[in-house]
Amino acid sequence: MRGSGPPALATWLLERIVPGENNEALAGDLLEEFNRRGSAAWYWRQVLGAILAGVSKQLHAGWFEAGCEILWTFGFATVWTCVVPTYQDFMLRCAWVQPSAYSGLIFHCSLFRSFDVRIVGHSASELELYQWAIEIAAYAVIVGSGVGVYLILNRSFSLRRFWSGLLVGLFVVVIGDWVRTTLIQEHLLLVSRSVWWFGWAVYEYGFRWLPLCLAAQVSIWATRSHWLQSKHQVEI
């Protein structure tokens, strides 16, 4: 036996994304073989191969369901991409964190003016944290609406499935948004080039659409994943 185990993230992905009744046996086989080979790269290759094989098998087995899912994720992402500017505007007017004159924060709500909460003595980094929290809450509404409606239409709604899909989808959309706003716009300074190449509308909508579409697809996978159905979940 080796001292260290296989990459935890790979195992996590394997247990949650790879579909099928043989998932547990596959995870055990991979661990057994990892103990012999001791190569994290091999383990990652095997897990990614298993994910691809599983997804391909599902596409072959249920092409109609797969087609409906793809249409759903495309539709969800397209609708929300068009709605996001209005939604952001609403969020800005409804509730936003503003620095106050006495080095504090105000949770400001211009729609309901009585709803102003003052928090005194917070630093600029904490202000940023509050803004992040509000942005994540806004994305939770977006992803949650998608997962919720999908599960209701699919007649398989349960709180466990909903939370699973919401958390995984939220993670993907937040990472996608961070890549869009921080990495591409601020660090790589690709905005002007992208706008010049594709036009403003394509840039504006395309870069919003992609993370939403990815988040919707991943959250659907998460609601259907093996661990939700299995009675026993064994950790390494």
Added chain:
Amino acid sequence: MSKRGYLGEFELMVMLALIRLSENAYGVPISREIEASSGREVALGSVYAALERLQQQGFVSSRLGEPTAERGGRAKRYFRVTANGLHEVRKTRQTLISLWQGLPELERGKA
């Protein structure tokens, strides 16, 4: 039962490995057997995908073994070829042999 009526290349490899391994056929030895014969790394996920297809076609059956600590408490799934599966392998072998015969290019060792 099979809708296609023949085994694919990888499925045939898996079936032959199952026959060779007999009672001890689960994911790890199956993939090692194919790796040793083909000389290429085999994805365990692909082996399981093929086994599930073969199981749906009735060529393979499976049973769950005991969980072991070495495998993080996970059970092995043992596979074996059914009578239908054996018949299918024989049929595929006959088809390949008859296609193989009468090809002078291959008999002389040319690619």
